[in-house]
Amino acid sequence: MEQYVTNKEAKERFIVDENMTLSLCPKYRQTGLIWKFPGTLASRWQFECFREGTQLCKGVTTGNETGKCVVTVEGKNLIHTQVVNASKNGVEFFFCYLNRVTPQRALTYNVDWRSKC
Numbered sequence: 001m002e003q004y005v006t007n008k009e010a011k012e013r014f015i016v017d018e019n020m021t022l023s024l025c026p027k028y029r030q031t032g033l034i035w036k037f038p039g040t041l042a043s044r045w046q047f048e049c050f051r052e053g054t055q056l057c058k059g060v061t062t063g064n065e066t067g068k069c070v071v072t073v074e075g076k077n078l079i080h081t082q083v084v085n086a087s088k089n090g091v092e093f094f095f096c097y098l099n100r101v102t103p104q105r106a107l108t109y110n111v112d113w114r115s116k117c
Contacts, residue, residue, distance in 0.1 A: 014107040033094055033111075039078055047069060051094050091113070
């Protein structure tokens with residue numbers, strides 16, 4: 001997908017690598033999700049993630065600040081990895097916004113915990 005982005009300098013976007021799968025059917029009741037995006041710790045204070053309608057974290061940190069999304073810094077990009085466990089036996093949606101005023105720029109994972117894919 002990333003190969004088709006015409007403006008790779010755009011700051012208000014997620015970076016989607018070619019091998020990323022946004023619909024998952026994990027074999028076990030736990031999986032890791034990754035969001036990669038341009039920015040700095042200071043500029044991404046509005047970044048937030050949700051599990052369905054429940055907020056998981058808001059803002060970014062490289063440490064262990066309660067309520068903030070933990071990220072690693074990779075050059076000019078930030079990477080947020082969220083390990084999630086199944087809370088039900090069905091499909092769940094996990095999504096993050098760069099900024100709530102641009103909800104069309106959310107990146108969503110669909111996780112089917114039924115292991116029937």
